[in-house]
Amino acid sequence: MLLGFFNHLRRAGLPVSTTEHLNLLEGLSKDVGVLDLNRFYLFSRLCLIKDESLYDRFDQVFKDYWAGRESAFDLNINSIPDDWLKLANKDALTDEQKAMVEAMGGWEKLMETLAKRLEAQKEEHHGGSKWIGTRGTSPFGHGGYNPEGVRIGGPGRQGRAVKVWEQRRYKDLDGTRELGTRDFKVALRSLRKLTRDGRPDTLDLDQTIRATAQNAGLLDIKMRAERRNAVNVLLLLDVGGSMDYHTALCEQLFSAARSEFKHLEHYYFHNFIYEKVWRNNNRRHNDTIPLPDLIRTYGKKYRVIFVGDATMSPYEVLAEGGSVEHWNQEPGAIWMQRLQQHFAHCVWLNPEKSDYWQTTPSIRVIKELMQDRMFTLSVNGIQDAIEALKTPMVPTAPLN
Amino acid sequence: MTNPDYIITDELQQAVDAALTLERPLLVKGEPGTGKTQLAIEIAQRLDAPLFQWHVKSTTRAHQGLYEYDAVSRLRDSQLGDERVKDISNYILHGVLWDAFTCDQCAVVLIDEIDKADIEFPNDLLQELDRMSFNVYETRETITARQRPLVIITSNNEKELPDAFLRRCFFHYIAFPDKNTMEKIVEAHYPDIKKDLLKSAMDVFFDLREVPGLKKKPSTSELLDWLKLLIADDLPAGTLASDELRTVLPRMHGALLKNEQDVHLFERLIFLHKQRQR
Numbered sequence: 294m295l296l297g298f299f300n301h302l303r304r305a306g307l308p309v310s311t312t313e314h315l316n317l318l319e320g321l322s323k324d325v326g327v328l329d330l331n332r333f334y335l336f337s338r339l340c341l342i343k344d345e346s347l348y349d350r351f352d353q354v355f356k357d358y359w360a361g362r363e364s365a366f367d368l369n370i371n372s373i374p375d376d377w378l379k380l381a382n383k384d385a386l387t388d389e390q391k392a393m394v395e396a397m398g399g400w401e402k403l404m405e406t407l408a409k410r411l412e413a414q415k416e417e418h419h420g421g422s423k424w425i426g427t428r429g430t431s432p433f434g435h436g437g438y439n440p441e442g443v444r445i446g447g448p449g450r451q452g453r454a455v456k457v458w459e460q461r462r463y464k465d466l467d468g469t470r471e472l473g474t475r476d477f478k479v480a481l482r483s484l485r486k487l488t489r490d491g492r493p494d495t496l497d498l499d500q501t502i503r504a505t506a507q508n509a510g511l512l513d514i515k516m517r518a519e520r521r522n523a524v525n526v527l528l529l530l531d532v533g534g535s536m537d538y539h540t541a542l543c544e545q546l547f548s549a550a551r552s553e554f555k556h557l558e559h560y561y562f563h564n565f566i567y568e569k570v571w572r573n574n575n576r577r578h579n580d581t582i583p584l585p586d587l588i589r590t591y592g593k594k595y596r597v598i599f600v601g602d603a604t605m606s607p608y609e610v611l612a613e614g615g616s617v618e619h620w621n622q623e624p625g626a627i628w629m630q631r632l633q634q635h636f637a638h639c640v641w642l643n644p645e646k647s648d649y650w651q652t653t654p655s656i657r658v659i660k661e662l663m664q665d666r667m668f669t670l671s672v673n674g675i676q677d678a679i680e681a682l683k684t685p686m687v688p689t690a691p692l693n
Numbered sequence: 694m695t696n697p698d699y700i701i702t703d704e705l706q707q708a709v710d711a712a713l714t715l716e717r718p719l720l721v722k723g724e725p726g727t728g729k730t731q732l733a734i735e736i737a738q739r740l741d742a743p744l745f746q747w748h749v750k751s752t753t754r755a756h757q758g759l760y761e762y763d764a765v766s767r768l769r770d771s772q773l774g775d776e777r778v779k780d781i782s783n784y785i786l787h788g789v790l791w792d793a794f795t796c797d798q799c800a801v802v803l804i805d806e807i808d809k810a811d812i813e814f815p816n817d818l819l820q821e822l823d824r825m826s827f828n829v830y831e832t833r834e835t836i837t838a839r840q841r842p843l844v845i846i847t848s849n850n851e852k853e854l855p856d857a858f859l860r861r862c863f864f865h866y867i868a869f870p871d872k873n874t875m876e877k878i879v880e881a882h883y884p885d886i887k888k889d890l891l892k893s894a895m896d897v898f899f900d901l902r903e904v905p906g907l908k909k910k911p912s913t914s915e916l917l918d919w920l921k922l923l924i925a926d927d928l929p930a931g932t933l934a935s936d937e938l939r940t941v942l943p944r945m946h947g948a949l950l951k952n953e954q955d956v957h958l959f960e961r962l963i964f965l966h967k968q969r970q971r
Contacts, residue, residue: 312860316715325711335707343859345722345866482851502764 295321298358302341305354309341316340330363346672480675481553493518525594526550527587527636528559529566531601532574534617539644542670543600546642550598558591564605565625565659566632567616584628588635596682597632599641600670603659604649610658629662630689637685639663640678644670664689699728699735700870700878708865709736718822718844720859723867725849726912733803733845743796745842746803747789749810755817758788758804759827759836782832790821794838802844808851815858823861870913872899882917886924894920901949904962911949919948 299314317340320326326336334355342351493516500515507513528550530543551557560570560582569581608615610625633639641663643656650656650667660667666681668674709732712719721729737744747758763784770778777783793800807815821827825838846862848854870878872895879891898919902910911919950956 308856310860316717320711320715323714325714326707332707335704336711339708339711339863339865343720343854343862343864348866502768506764 301358302354307347313341480672481550525556526554527591527595527597529599530561532561533563535602535604542644563618565609566628567621567625595636597636597639602645603643603656604653605655607655607658610655626662633686638682640681641667642670642678643667699731700874700881712863713843716841718846718862720846720862720864722848722850724869724912726914727867729847730805733801737801742798742801744801745789745793748805749807751809753810755814758790760788760791760829761786762831791836793842794836799840800842802842804846806849807846808848812852816855819858883920907955908952915949922948
């Protein structure tokens with residue numbers, strides 16, 4: 294039954310490992326998280342789920358699996374005969390203990406009695422000599438003097454209040470949903486991982502002492518690179534048109550990125566990249582910057598993040614004069630390639646749900662241009678995008 | 694010897710019990726101001742156990758929690774011809790975990806803000822937390838825990854922790870207190886607070902947390918500060934009527950909104966609301 298629960302969790306895409314499942318079993322065998330389903334819920338969550346953004350999904354799976362099985366829970370988790378009876382194997386008992394078991398009418402009889410009593414007993418029971426509970430003299434339950442015995446928590450109460458996992462209190466923490474700036478910041482922060490490079494220019498005292506000692510006292514100076522967040526980010530944002538629906542989300546991303554990266558540059562474009570971009574959206578028609586200038590200004594080390602819904606006519610990407618705003622001499626795809634030739638680390642974040650991607654031709658085209666480096670503008674999507682940013686793109690043959 | 698100011702929820706209580714019974718480290722996350730650090734201090738007090746605190750910084754290395762070899766002092770002593778120099782163990786400085794492992798009682802260890810350190814930091818502690826023992830290279834001895842201490846680890850989510858580390862921990866997320874719990878917390882701090890003032894202040898506070906787009910949501914400690922100001926001014930509760938939240942800035946808002954942009958945002962919302970009413 295617990296194995297079923299475990300499989301159910303894994304099928305739902307929750308990253309639970311065997312170790313954690315064994316932890317859960319160990320806990321149950323020590324009477325942690327037994328007695329009622331509520332306690333079991335808390336304890337299994339404690340053991341199995343290590344990320345609050347998965348709490349909501351866990352709640353749903355838990356509800357899904359245990360709905361209608363509450364009574365089965367009382368019988369099975371609180372006794373767990375299947376697993377535990379194997380542990381409390383007959384062979385593991387001493388002769389003396391075996392004699393006591395015999396007094397009960399033999400192993401088979403013992404198990405039979407257990408099942409009967411579990412069925413007959415509907416209330417918690419402590420003390421006494423027959424029913425299952427704690428501190429009794431019955432062979433079942435803990436503290437019972439039947440050695441090794443069959444350890445059981447008392448069966449739970451029947452009716453229960455509103456269940457915690459049905460309230461879905463952690464809905465806001467689910468990582469697949471779009472969230473506030475803090476969550477974006479956390480996601481963006483992992484870009485820090487790729488920032489530990491640079492010249493060795495500070496004295497590494499520990500290593501110097503160690504090396505000097507190994508050198509029999511002759512000074513051997515060791516240097517190391519300073520740790521710094523040297524990552525440079527170039528953010529190119531689509532504005533206007535169909536992007537208006539996603540304004541709030543993009544603002545969140547922008548403010549998160551600005552507080553996360555010291556070297557963040559941003560420019561705007563409309564629908565797709567052509568020969569110019571602009572910095573200030575109010576003066577977009579007077580104050581533009583030619584794309585070649587952009588390529589000259591920023592070094593190859595810059596990580597480029599495009600943000601746009603990529604939803605347009607495919608001509609706007611592939612044809613000359615395809616832009617909706619002006620006559621472009623060369624198709625946007627060629628400009629995109631020029632950017633990629635200079636900046637090898639590019640990703641595209643798309644606020645549109647990925648369900649729509651396959652049915653929108655322009656998204657498919659751009660995704661191909663981006664060598665599949667298109668991700669949804671959600672916490673998970675950003676995490677994937679950041680992962681992708683760590684490896685450079687494969688240079689492609691120019692389009693013309 | 695319990696601190697009545699600290700309110701512990703049932704969920705958290707169970708998590709701690711489980712960590713104690715199964716002797717696993719307990720990883721605690723939660724919004725700032727939900728009392729993550731306080732938890733360890735509280736547990737130590739309730740168990741009457743010694744508490745060892747290890748506050749992690751961005752420069753902290755894993756071995757600093759075990760021990761450090763003070764080579765510089767030894768070098769100096771050797772120049773001065775000090776007798777101590779012959780015994781290397783004179784220069785081994787004990788770290789937090791060393792002290793906790795060799796403690797006679799079952800100790801509580803707090804590893805605070807583990808996410809502040811380098812990403813390899815948790816991995817470097819895996820073996821030590823798993824086996825509760827480590828080797829001292831310089832003196833060739835092994836330090837083993839006499840009694841497995843209860844390890845409480847807090848994280849602010851600044852970095853993701855490695856899976857291998859997470860597998861070995863229990864994880865509990867402290868949710869932001871709901872109104873009932875919050876009232877208990879406030880009453881524990883200010884037992885004499887007027888009921889009506891408390892109620893309207895709570896309404897304002899929770900409404901304010903709902904305002905979309907705030908850069909920094911006010912947390913428990915901010916609420917407590919704010920209430921302190923309100924109590925000091927001895928305001929009648931009427932001045933805080935909750936429907937007023939949308940028309941004026943709450944009194945002493947400086948204690949709740951700590952960011953210029955948030956105050957601006959809030960003023961804008963009030964302005965919009967007034968326009969809509971016209």
